[in-house]
Amino acid sequence: MGDRIPRVFLWGHRCEIAKPADSDYTGLRRGARGRGRLDHGRSTLTFPLRRNPTLTLDTDRVNSNDHLCLGIDVGGTDVKIGLVDDQGVLLYRHRTSTRELGAPDSVFQYAIEHAHAQADALGFDPLQIAAVGLAVPGVLDRDTYCLREVVNLPDGWKDVPLLSKLERISQLPSVVVNDANAAAYAEHDHRQLGVRSLALVTLGTGIGCGVITSGNPYGGDHGSAGELGHIAIDFSDDALPCTCGSQGHLESYAGAAGVVRRANQAARAAGSTAPKTPRKIAEQAEQGDELCLEVIRQTGRYVGQAVGQLCQVLDPEVVLIGGAMTFGGHASAVGRRFLETIQQTVVQTTLVQVGGNVIVDYASLGNDAGKLGAASLARRRMRSMPVVQSSSRNLAKTE
Numbered sequence: 001m002g003d004r005i006p007r008v009f010l011w012g013h014r015c016e017i018a019k020p021a022d023s024d025y026t027g028l029r030r031g032a033r034g035r036g037r038l039d040h041g042r043s044t045l046t047f048p049l050r051r052n053p054t055l056t057l058d059t060d061r062v063n064s065n066d067h068l069c070l071g072i073d074v075g076g077t078d079v080k081i082g083l084v085d086d087q088g089v090l091l092y093r094h095r096t097s098t099r100e101l102g103a104p105d106s107v108f109q110y111a112i113e114h115a116h117a118q119a120d121a122l123g124f125d126p127l128q129i130a131a132v133g134l135a136v137p138g139v140l141d142r143d144t145y146c147l148r149e150v151v152n153l154p155d156g157w158k159d160v161p162l163l164s165k166l167e168r169i170s171q172l173p174s175v176v177v178n179d180a181n182a183a184a185y186a187e188h189d190h191r192q193l194g195v196r197s198l199a200l201v202t203l204g205t206g207i208g209c210g211v212i213t214s215g216n217p218y219g220g221d222h223g224s225a226g227e228l229g230h231i232a233i234d235f236s237d238d239a240l241p242c243t244c245g246s247q248g249h250l251e252s253y254a255g256a257a258g259v260v261r262r263a264n265q266a267a268r269a270a271g272s273t274a275p276k277t278p279r280k281i282a283e284q285a286e287q288g289d290e291l292c293l294e295v296i297r298q299t300g301r302y303v304g305q306a307v308g309q310l311c312q313v314l315d316p317e318v319v320l321i322g323g324a325m326t327f328g329g330h331a332s333a334v335g336r337r338f339l340e341t342i343q344q345t346v347v348q349t350t351l352v353q354v355g356g357n358v359i360v361d362y363a364s365l366g367n368d369a370g371k372l373g374a375a376s377l378a379r380r381r382m383r384s385m386p387v388v389q390s391s392s393r394n395l396a397k398t399e
Contacts, residue, residue, distance in 0.1 A: 067130040067382065070115045070170075071375030073179060074098060074107060074136050076152025081111050082371035083118060083129075086379070088189070090368060092118050103156030108134075108169040131173045131382035133374030134166055135182035139223040145176045148223060173382045179370050180226055181217035184210025186365050186373035187320055197316040200363055201228055201307060202323035207251045211314065217377070229255065231306045254302040256325055263295045282327040285334045293334070296327055300338045304345025311358050312350050319346075322363030329362045 066086050073080040079101060083092040094114065101107045116126040136157070139149035145163035147153075166174040177185070184200035191198070193215070200210040207229030211218045219225050229251035230244055239248030240258070252258050259278050267274035270291060275281045285292035307319055321339065328335035339362060347355035365372060 066124075066128065067379070068115075068119060068124060068128050069375040069379045069382070070111065070129055070132045071182075071371030071373070071378070072107070072111045072132065072134045073182065073370030073374060074134065074153070075179070075370075076137070079107055079111065080367070080371050081114060082368065082375060083115060083122075084372060084375040084379070088372075088376065090372060091122060093368065093371070094118070099154055102154045104160055104162060104165055105169065108166050112170050129172070131375075131378035132166060132170045132175075133182070133371075133376070133378030133381075134162060134174065134176045135179040135370045135374040136162065136176065137179045140176065140178045140219060141223055142219055142221070173378065173385055175374070175377045175381045177217055177374060177377055178210070178219055178223070178226075180208040180210035181212070181219060182210070182371075182373035182377065183322070183363075183365070183369035184212050184320075184373070185217050185377055186369040187322075187363055188212045188215070189373070189376050190364055191318065193317060196318070197314060198318045198320065199226070199307075199310055199314065199316050200320045200322055200369075201303070201310075203254065203303065203321065203326065204324040205256050207255055207303075207306075208323075209310065211316075213314070213316075228306055228310060231309055233302055233305045250302060250306045254299050254306075259295060259299055259325070262298065263292065266291050266295060278325045278327070282332065282334055285327070286332060296334060296338055297341055300341030301345050304342040305349060307342060307360065308346045308349035308355065311346060311354050315354055316358060318359045318361070320361055320363040322366075322369070326362060335362075 068091070069084050071082040071084060073082075075098060077098060078095040079098050081094045081096075082090050084090050096110070098107075101110055112132070115129055119126045119129055136147060137151040137153070138147045138157075140146075141148050144161055146159050146161055147157055148159070150158040163174060163176045166176065180200065180202060183202070184198060187200050188198045193212075195215045197214065198212045202208045202210075209226035209228035211226045230242065230246070230249045232239075232246075232248045233250050233253060234240065234248035236248070240252040241247045242249035242252045253262070256278050259281065260274070260276065263274040263281055272291070275284055275292065281292045281295060285296055303321070310316075311319065321342065326335055327338045330336060330339075339360070343360045346358065346360055349355070350358075363369065
């Protein structure tokens with residue numbers, strides 16, 4: 001256990017709670033309403049935003065009838081867990097090694113038991129955990145909730161009925177969703193977009209995209225919607241090969257490896273040495289390195305071409321850029337120029353009714369988005385079900 005720390009959550013009073021390693025009692029509130037205004041090209045969109053003030057835990061109210069929802073975001077490196085209340089407040093976050101837990105049964109059992117223990121530590125009745133949402137990477141079959149293609153997960157995740165397993169172990173209303181769509185849903189909910197559409201493009205080692213249409217996650221008929229990294233942007237005979245076996249795909253040019261490869265090629269041509277990571281490329285660009293600035297500008301054009309194709313097909317209200325490779329985002333002059341290049345390319349490559357109206361901006365919720373979206377979808381599932389009175393619930397044990 002870590003140090004005992006004063007933390008802030010809800011409603012007005014401070015308390016001390018023991019903090020486990022790799023855990024954080026955040027009090028990240030998404031429930032307060034505000035108004036947001038984004039300008040892009042010829043369009044302006046004003047919509048409500050949910051703010052994230054730091055709030056405090058009122059020990060006189062934590063044992064109320066409020067429901068908690070558990071969000072589980074499974075990645076190749078970490079399993080991320082979050083407890084979220086009825087107002088969309090992320091009360092607690094925790095992460096642990098995916099490899100150490102292994103197969104789905106172990107992950108689900110750990111997450112449920114850990115969530116029960118931390119709900120109790122927060123002063124809630126563990127029975128107030130009313131629903132569970134699971135976000136997973138890969139191609140998710142929308143009928144069976146099995147992963148048909150597994151991305152960097154341990155053995156035991158492919159072709160397993162994840163929803164039925166999660167419901168059996170948790171004995172709670174449950175949802176299973178692709179991780180990109182979970183993150184997109186959290187960003188959509190954060191902006192209170194209602195039935196309007198949003199796409200969240202994530203840039204990193206790979207390039208993914210979560211899609212929300214009419215207020216709902218869209219995975220496609222075969223679980224492969226939003227694979228933006230595999231949109232072709234180069235149709236020439238010498239287009240770069242893609243890891244999927246095809247060639248000319250966005251990921252080969254604008255994924256992290258593609259960015260570093262292009263920087264190395266430009267450096268060799270100039271007789272110099274290129275940085276080894278996108279982060280280092282961004283740092284040198286901030287210092288005025290022309291080679292790195294051009295690599296980032298070209299990356300923005302590549303991403304903008306793919307986003308333009310996405311927009312021309314979906315005509316979304318908002319497209320957000322997130323992930324680990326935003327070159328500093330809004331906090332950096334280089335990141336702001338990168339976003340401007342994407343915006344300009346979208347406008348240049350689409351009909352005026354599309355490029356002139358879509359809002360292209362950076363995402364807001366960072367690494368919390370997956371578990372927040374999973375928990376929010378679980379809450380929506382819970383609220384759609386008839387109310388059943390129950391005085392107790394036992395955890396099912398794994399076989």
